[in-house]
Amino acid sequence: MSGAMTERHTLGEDEAAPLAGLAARVRELIEAAVLTDVGRDEARAVADEIAALTERLRAVRRDAPPFLVTGAHRIDRQAGNPVSGPLNPVAPPVDLDATADGIVRGEFTLNDVYEGPPSYVHGGVSAMVLDQALGMAAAQTGVGGMTATLELRYRRPTPLGMPLTVEAKASRVEGRKIYASGTITGPDGRVTVEATAMFVTPQNFLVQER
């Protein structure tokens, strides 16, 4: 298990690219596993092959997920982040960018792996994407913080397999508290989920690097 204090390896671009390629293939594998109808024997045979591949990757392992070279903040650089991390097959991934005026924005599409109600995105997945985007927006104010509160309003179902946009912006800072809000918008330009959150910068984080 990875500890918060574990020293993180920073990947050069030449190291990150093949690992991102690996994660992209595993992402395809996850979707294939969710949708396959190959039959019992073939499923067992493929499971054995995957177990062998897993052992090959485990042969040399890090103590904690590595960081990327690029990114304004420590958590922007988390290569294994479950929302935006290019090395994490569980991440869609959502490529989040911040503008000079602090708006965080990302375009993404979620496949059947993220299904909640039939043909729609799971509400917890929308919450995870918004938590990350609002957290990044909070960090644009200076330090950033841990999510203390996250409130969601699910206005309409969020469709799978269609281009979605997430947007977030910090609204105010009060001491160690940073408030932010954001939305997920569907392909028709209508908001499907709204979120507001408060992030608190832990006292001990103020003395560490950004």
Ligand SMILES: CCCCCCCCCCCCCCCC(=O)SCCNC(=O)CCNC(=O)[C@H](O)C(C)(C)COP(=O)(O)OP(=O)(O)OC[C@H]1O[C@@H](n2cnc3c(N)ncnc32)[C@H](O)[C@@H]1OP(=O)(O)O
């Ligand atoms: C480490 C940072 C890195 C940042 C780098 C850049 C980030 C770049 C992108 C990030 C994107 C990530 C996005 C995903 C972010 C997660 O997923 S974070 C994981 C989920 N959140 C958690 O696990 C947080 C767990 N909670 C905690 O660790 C602590 O309770 C907190 C939130 C750090 C606060 O602890 P604390 O500093 O000891 O707080 P404390 O002094 O008691 O209270 C300070 C003030 O906040 C209020 N407060 C504290 N907690 C709450 C609460 N839950 N509800 C309401 N009010 C509260 C207090 O009432 C107090 O208010 P005042 O009395 O001053 O008016």
